Amino acid sequence: MKKDIILSGVGGQGILSIATVIGKAALKKGLYMKQAEVHGMSQRGGDVQSNLRISDKPIASDLIATGKCDLIISLEPMESLRYLPYLNKEGWLVTNSTPFINIDNYPSEETLKKELDKVPHKVVINVDDMAKEAGSARIANIVLLGATIPFLGIDYETVKQSVREIFERKGEAIVEMNLKALAAGKEIADKHVQ
């Protein structure tokens, strides 16, 4: 088993919280893991990414090679496209559809949609709206995580358990809300796969 995952977004969106859940789930499964993060200057509203590698064999490089990435998970649509050269032929792109516009030359909605349409295996969903429906805008990244379940290589139960453990100290209501967000994301992705 090997999953090379690129997480992307804009500094401050919270891509690392997604990585934390996946990482915990990977450790539960006794898998090897490496996760390269971005700290420092680019966190200030710039593009950020994290390379997350999971495998049942020891992992050499902290970074994913061109054409070898299995899954791009992005909290921002234009940012999801930034890493296309890394995606492998059968790889999936799972992204939030809501743009984060903090530059003047951000592409138009139509151009963005056209580019995303070119990617053969993808799930594009408005996780912000879904998160609000599930109870809070702050759990958008968990909705997105849910939408990656069919492609993660780690079973749903283990991911659920990780979410539970990470949010446990915040109380049962928060745990339930996050699990609901996770389920909502998964449901959409399941439909895409079918």
Add this chain to the structure above:
Amino acid sequence: MSKKLLLGDEAIAQAALDAGLSGVYAYPGTPSTEITEYIQGAPITAEKKIHSRWCTNEKTAMEAALGMSFVGKRALVCMKHVGMNVAADCFVNSAMTGANGGIIVVAADDPSMHSSQNEQDSRFYGDFAMIPFFEPCNQQEAYDMVYQGFEFSEKIGEPILLRIVTRLAHSRSGVEGKTQKPQNEISFSKDPRQFVLLPAIARQHNRELIAKENEFLKASEESPFNKYIDGPNKQMGIIACGIGFNYLMESYPEGCEYPMLKIGQYPLPKKQLTKLVEECESILVIEDGQPFVEKQLKGYLALGITVKGRLDGTLPRDGELNPDSVARALGRENKQEFSASPIVEVRPPALCQGCGHRDMYTVLTEILKTEYPLHKVFSDIGCYTLGAGAPFYAINSCVDMGASITMAKGAADGGFFPSVAVIGDSTFTHSGMTGLLDCVNSNANVTIIISDNETTAMTGGQDSAGTGKIEAICAGIGVDKAHIRVVVPLKKNYEEMAQILREEIEYKGVSVIIPRRDCIQTLARKKKQQAKS
């Protein structure tokens, strides 16, 4: 013991704590900051009274660590690569005094300059100071090198240097810890003049240090961090240093056909290196950072063995290595399936919405552009360096910590007006205060803006050494109190800010303007912590 998922920085911190650390000394700097933060947050730090408060700069950090070593205890010094330039006076001389308690200096290099001004490779500093240095390829090695490093430092009686790169510092993987050791008791060197570097003593120490070269070399040849891995194809031998080894292995998941020498400890192991060179027709050097090993091996005139690497273009001459550049160098190029999307735009970092620096720059640029079109603004290292970009395009320089004040002075000395400096509070206490004294002593016609957000913001909101003391420091250095002006950078105060600026630019002498408002990120974090407790 079970494995913990740790950043490279955290693995270093954990190892130091496990090895009986008595104090960590550091100034925040990407990618080294998390080492000290991890130690500050560890329960054992409070319990065992381990020193972990931030230092004012890297030089004070290095010196305090040497003092701790003087009394026989173990000290860790952490900094980003350019911090080595600040600490260098003490660092190089600490090799001359030698260590009593173990000292490990961690230099976190930033190839590709993700958050830096240059790509300098700290291995040159290790070589320069003539001490052993280490370069881990993963988080576990980083842990092991530090855990064993203190004992090694005490055994050889010298500080040692650990050189890491961003990709290791900020990458997480499983790390297995070792048993907790107690801290050293206070003890002193048998030689009461060990730390007295008078020329006559220093000359003696220098000869002693040179005499240790063989010991260092032997340690390196016997080190578990240097591994010779044989292969059947002798057309090429590969030297892979530190993290470079990972990219090499990534290219050969089923094993490499060429003999390989993995380097983790320096000076370079002569025995293994000789074997590789004798057996192979050519050598490829894979090292992250500058071509340190390659240059030595090749020689200036390149008359000897065939060496490939960054100097001949086999690998890129600059920037950090990655699995693609190394695969290409090995003739195993990774295949791209999807082309880069043409609609993806650059998204540079920017000052946060609501940041006080924004208000400061809004007024500053307005006044300067309309009333002083010939102005120049000398700036410094910190969040406010982002004033270089849209929408402000406000600054004309960013060189090193503190250079805003002294460059503004130099320009003013040359007859230029108006010469304005913009510096942050933490950078000011790091290296701006001495420059301010120069300004005062020559009554330079400069306007210095200390944009005070009461934190070290860019690195994540660490304590700033000058919080609550900035006006007193400036007055103490000799700035006329009438020309130390404090203002709250908010939209409602724009008129007041503009008026102060005009007055102080017009004042023929040293003036300091302090726009002061909490960093919104640090404030949010503080509020979150308060809510928790």
